[in-house]
Amino acid sequence: xxxxxxxxxxxxxxxxxxxxxxxxxxxxxxxxxxxxxxxxxxxxxxxxxxxxxxxxxxxxxxxxxxxxxxxxxxxxxxxxxxxxxxxxxxxxxxxxxxxxxxxxxxxxxxxxxxxxxxxxxxxxxxxxxxxxxxxxxxxxxxxxxxxxxxxxxxxxxxxxxxxxxxxxxxxxxxxxxxxxxxxxxxxxxxxxxxxxxxxxxxxxxxxxxxxxxxxxxxxxxxxxxxxxxxxxxxxxxxxxxxxxxxxxxxxxxxxxxxxxxxxxxxxxxxxxxxxxxxxxxxxxxxxxxxxxxxxxxxxxxxxxxxxxxxxxxxxxxxxxxxxxxxxxxxxxxxxxxxxxxxxxxxxxxxxxxxxxxxxxxxxxxxxxxxxxxxxxxxxxxxxxxxxxxxxxxxxxxxxxxxxxxxxxxxxxxxxxxxxxxxxxxxxxxxxxxxxxxxxxxxxxxxxxxxxxxxxxxxxxxxxxxxxxxxxxxxxxxxxxxxxxxxxxxxxxxxxxxxxxxxxxxxxxxxxxxxxxxxxxxxxxxxxxxxxxxxxxxxxxxxxxxxxxxxxxxxxxxxxxxxxxxxxxxxxxxxxxxxxxxxxxxxxxxxxxxxxxxxxxxxxxxxxxxxxxxxxxxxxxxxxxxxxxxxxxxxxxxxxxxxxxxxxxxxxxxxxxxxxxxxxxxxxxxxxxxxxxxxxxxxxxxxxxxxxxxxxxxxxxxxxxxxxxxxxxxxxxxxxxxxxxxxxxxxxxxxxxxxxxxxxxxxxxxxxxxxxxxxxxxxxxxxxxxxxxxxxxxxxxxxxxxxxxxxxxxxxxxxxxxxxxxxxxxxxxxxxxxxxxxxxxxxxxxxxxxxxxxxxxxxxxxxxxxxxxxxxxxxxxxx
Amino acid sequence: xxxxxxxxxxxxxxxxxxxxxxxxxxxxxxxxxxxxxxxxxxxxxxxxxxxxxxxxxxxxxxxxxxxxxxxxxxxxxxxxxxxxxxxxxxxxxxxxxxxxxxxxxxxxxxx
Numbered sequence: 001x002x003x004x005x006x007x008x009x010x011x012x013x014x015x016x017x018x019x020x021x022x023x024x025x026x027x028x029x030x031x032x033x034x035x036x037x038x039x040x041x042x043x044x045x046x047x048x049x050x051x052x053x054x055x056x057x058x059x060x061x062x063x064x065x066x067x068x069x070x071x072x073x074x075x076x077x078x079x080x081x082x083x084x085x086x087x088x089x090x091x092x093x094x095x096x097x098x099x100x101x102x103x104x105x106x107x108x109x110x111x112x113x114x115x116x117x118x119x120x121x122x123x124x125x126x127x128x129x130x131x132x133x134x135x136x137x138x139x140x141x142x143x144x145x146x147x148x149x150x151x152x153x154x155x156x157x158x159x160x161x162x163x164x165x166x167x168x169x170x171x172x173x174x175x176x177x178x179x180x181x182x183x184x185x186x187x188x189x190x191x192x193x194x195x196x197x198x199x200x201x202x203x204x205x206x207x208x209x210x211x212x213x214x215x216x217x218x219x220x221x222x223x224x225x226x227x228x229x230x231x232x233x234x235x236x237x238x239x240x241x242x243x244x245x246x247x248x249x250x251x252x253x254x255x256x257x258x259x260x261x262x263x264x265x266x267x268x269x270x271x272x273x274x275x276x277x278x279x280x281x282x283x284x285x286x287x288x289x290x291x292x293x294x295x296x297x298x299x300x301x302x303x304x305x306x307x308x309x310x311x312x313x314x315x316x317x318x319x320x321x322x323x324x325x326x327x328x329x330x331x332x333x334x335x336x337x338x339x340x341x342x343x344x345x346x347x348x349x350x351x352x353x354x355x356x357x358x359x360x361x362x363x364x365x366x367x368x369x370x371x372x373x374x375x376x377x378x379x380x381x382x383x384x385x386x387x388x389x390x391x392x393x394x395x396x397x398x399x400x401x402x403x404x405x406x407x408x409x410x411x412x413x414x415x416x417x418x419x420x421x422x423x424x425x426x427x428x429x430x431x432x433x434x435x436x437x438x439x440x441x442x443x444x445x446x447x448x449x450x451x452x453x454x455x456x457x458x459x460x461x462x463x464x465x466x467x468x469x470x471x472x473x474x475x476x477x478x479x480x481x482x483x484x485x486x487x488x489x490x491x492x493x494x495x496x497x498x499x500x501x502x503x504x505x506x507x508x509x510x511x512x513x514x515x516x517x518x519x520x521x522x523x524x525x526x527x528x529x530x531x532x533x534x535x536x537x538x539x540x541x542x543x544x545x546x547x548x549x550x551x552x553x554x555x556x557x558x559x560x561x562x563x564x565x566x567x568x569x570x571x572x573x574x575x576x577x578x579x580x581x582x583x584x585x586x587x588x589x590x591x592x593x594x595x596x597x598x599x600x601x602x603x604x605x606x607x608x609x610x611x612x613x614x615x616x617x618x619x620x621x622x623x624x625x626x627x628x629x630x631x632x633x634x635x636x637x638x639x640x641x642x643x644x645x646x647x648x649x650x651x652x653x654x655x656x657x658x659x660x661x662x663x664x665x666x667x668x669x670x671x672x673x674x675x676x677x678x679x680x681x682x683x684x685x686x687x688x689x690x691x692x693x694x695x696x697x698x699x700x701x702x703x704x705x706x707x708x709x710x711x712x713x714x715x716x717x718x719x720x721x722x723x724x725x726x727x728x729x730x731x732x733x734x735x736x737x738x739x740x741x742x743x744x745x746x747x748x749x750x751x752x753x754x755x756x757x758x759x760x761x762x763x764x765x766x767x768x769x770x771x772x773x774x775x776x777x778x779x780x781x782x783x784x785x786x787x788x789x790x791x792x793x794x795x796x797x798x799x800x801x802x803x804x805x806x807x808x809x810x811x812x813x814x815x816x817x818x819x820x821x822x823x824x825x826x827x828x829x830x831x832x833x834x835x836x837x838x839x840x841x842x843x844x845x846x847x848x849x850x851x852x853x854x855x856x857x858x859x860x861x862x
Numbered sequence: 863x864x865x866x867x868x869x870x871x872x873x874x875x876x877x878x879x880x881x882x883x884x885x886x887x888x889x890x891x892x893x894x895x896x897x898x899x900x901x902x903x904x905x906x907x908x909x910x911x912x913x914x915x916x917x918x919x920x921x922x923x924x925x926x927x928x929x930x931x932x933x934x935x936x937x938x939x940x941x942x943x944x945x946x947x948x949x950x951x952x953x954x955x956x957x958x959x960x961x962x963x964x965x966x967x968x969x970x971x972x973x
Contacts, residue, residue: 015933028925032935033888033905039931056905 079408100753104370105421111363121342125204132335134295156295165303170296181244186715196274210255219275223255228269305335371465373754378469380761393478402474410466503751504798510744512806515827517737523821530662532607536722539688543712547684562700567605568685570597576665583648597680613657616678626656633673670818759843763850771858787847875911887937920946
């Protein structure tokens with residue numbers, strides 16, 4: 001018995017399959033026969049018997065397949081054939097339909113490309129799932145004062161020491177800009193980081209040459225990215241070369257790293273070994289040192305972020321909270337998963353997430369508009385095909401057959417549209433990349449998931465857009481359609497109209513949003529900043545002598561006739577200033593205040609008004625220990641008369657004046673408290689601002705360069721205009737607006753395309769009616785108005801529905817700005833008039849054609 | 863009684879069922895036919911004629927009790943019924959009339 005059981009088990013799979021495949025009738029007898037013969041054969045040789053059984057199974061399986069599938073394959077072939085014939089017969093209709101769908105699809109593909117890129121952020125790291133960024137929330141008396149991923153240097157090593165879950169850590173500094181001097185030539189490198197040697201082990205950044213284990217170990221080692229290395233050394237191998245940064249530090253090139261991919265949230269042009277930081281005296285590297293280090297930890301395979309976070313309170317108490325608790329401060333730590341950083345925790349993640357959702361929605365809507373065209377056109381044409389359906393039914397087609405036929409037709413159409421759409425998307429990618437300022441590669445879509453996804457999308461769009469026509473057409477009663485009593489059904493017309501309204505709601509909403517976004521951007525550009533930004537040339541000061549000797553350079557510059565005024569400062573207002581903790585008079589704790597260091601000429605150069613007190617002056621020696629504050633700070637501190645009050649950082653300093661508020665950061669934020677001092681940090685200024693007259697700007701710039709060369713022979717002159725810098729601040733918003741503009745144009749184009757062919761259809765249907773009307777004396781304008789009335793009502797309804805939607809969307813977007821333009825009614829009016837005009841123009845071609853026809857031609861036959 | 867003649871495979875299968883009496887089911891029928899005709903018949907091949915014959919009312923089928931050597935499945939046994947016998951009689955008559963006087967030409971030639 002056990003024998004038979006074993007044998008049975010061996011064949012269970014085939015038995016099971018046969019049971020599934022065979023009809024009930026044969027299951028018992030046929031499978032039984034097979035097994036019995038198998039048993040007989042098995043007495044000779046088990047293996048041969050097994051092979052025999054398998055062969056039997058295969059042969060029966062194939063013959064079954066042949067018999068069952070062949071019929072349906074033939075049917076399918078017929079459907080496709082019919083589909084192609086039908087499409088060929090109505091060329092314009094097919095063209096419009098396919099073209100609309102192709103446009104919609106190419107837009108969707110392009111957007112998908114962008115979405116895929118956004119999702120792919122930081123996923124290329126092999127350990128991406130186990131890497132976290134350590135983040136700190138600082139609280140004072142229980143209130144959150146600040147949150148940041150930039151923290152003290154020792155937290156990484158101490159975490160590795162105390163937490164068994166932490167396998168490794170990477171420390172890196174924030175990005176800095178520096179001039180790399182090689183052979184008396186200076187190269188500006190924008191993104192430099194200090195990073196620990198473990199960077200190449202924890203992350204999947206790769207070294208092209210050099211040893212990834214040792215490249216970042218020794219102090220004063222530098223690893224260049226491929227791009228930087230090419231820029232500085234050309235094709236030469238730079239390993240072992242010396243680079244000078246700053247007045248005396250010499251760095252040795254120990255490696256060349258592959259450029260970090262564009263979907264990496266960690267960017268760099270050059271990496272300097274972290275150990276270098278320890279040999280710089282101004283850096284504080286212990287727990288209460290400067291918060292300027294980003295720490296990533298790699299957890300062990302089976303460890304969770306939660307288990308680490310549980311231990312943070314105790315860990316932080318030992319290391320820092322115990323000391324700062326007496327001042328009411330407390331730090332809390334948490335871990336941010338690497339993969340989520342791009343969307344949730346980065347400086348730019350708010351825009352990234354908003355853009356992501358907006359574009360997903362736009363993609364879906366554009367596809368929807370294109371699909372609606374398809375549905376509308378097909379149902380509209382249903383009347384013409386009613387006869388075909390009737391005949392098919394009489395011949396014996398089942399409803400299922402017809403449904404399959406129509407679905408097949410729409411799938412064929414979708415495949416055509418997809419092919420065209422993919423082509424268009426490929427052609428448009430370079431332009432699109434320029435718009436987005438990204439490097440998207442359409443070939444990245446050529447992987448298994450995407451192709452599968454595209455196929456699925458084809459099927460989905462094909463079926464979704466074909467499903468309504470399929471079911472509606474197949475439900476015609478043959479007797480009635482053949483008799484010619486086919487009413488185009490009022491209900492169906494209502495449905496069609498609803499879809500048209502929906503299309504226009506979407507496109508009008510997009511247009512209103514585009515207009516309002518534009519409006520806001522131009523408002524921002526014209527906004528009153530509280531200082532003059534026109535004709536201001538900014539020179540970043542790099543050379544050491546220049547930084548300390550701004551006084552002499554300023555004197556030299558002022559001798560140029562085209563220069564009105566010049567001033568040195570630690571920063572220029574456009575992208576925000578750093579902030580420090582200060583203790584104002586009457587306060588027991590420090591508060592965060594933005595800080596700016598300027599010389600005496602700053603206020604005059606920038607046209608910033610003084611509200612109270614006086615400016616810094618050379619005549620008062622004590623001014624080097626004085627502060628100016630802005631109105632916001634005075635208000636926040638509740639000081640009615642701030643003059644003479646003191647603010648403490650390194651010693652008490654007196655406030656000698658109050659400046660009028662000016663906007664020193666982007667208009668996303670309100671003006672924040674600001675404190676201006678006369679003495680720069682380490683006595684070095686970072687920028688020289690030159691106010692020039694509008695006459696002979698080129699000449700003035702040339703003279704500036706001559707003077708600059710005298711003071712800074714090594715480092716070449718670089719300058720920018722302040723108003724340009726301001727415009728750059730809103731680049732991402734401008735890009736957003738541009739893309740939005742194109743996609744909304746596309747949406748309305750597709751919607752109009754649909755309207756065009758719908759009007760063609762209805763002109764055809766009403767040709768007799770128009771003929772009769774003309775015979776009875778109707779004029780062309782009367783017929784035109786008869787024609788457009790309905791469409792115009794639809795557009796009005798669409799506009800009415802779109803307004804609140806657009807209002808809701810745009811208010812969300814405007815929420816990003818502290819300074820908003822009021823929502824202009826003109827945008828709504830413009831969108832209304834525009835959509836109306838476009839719709840009218842679209843339908844009038846067809847209606848004019850119909851209205852101008854000779855009634856005799858229309859009425860002659862029948 | 864059918865108006866049409868039954869096909870050759872049906873004829874062979876019907877004869878086999880008659881000869882096998884109470885033990886006529888898929889395997890025995892197939893073995894029997896293979897022995898008699900010397901040609902390969904797949905297991906499934908006997909079922910198609912069997913099915914048709916049953917539909918024409920010349921055979922009846924019933925299930926035996928399950929047996930272990932068949933993986934616990936039942937046999938579907940076939941039995942010829944009076945109409946089937948009549949059909950065989952008819953066939954025999956026609957065949958013998960048709961074949962009468964036919965010499966074994968091919969055998970003669972080989973000799």
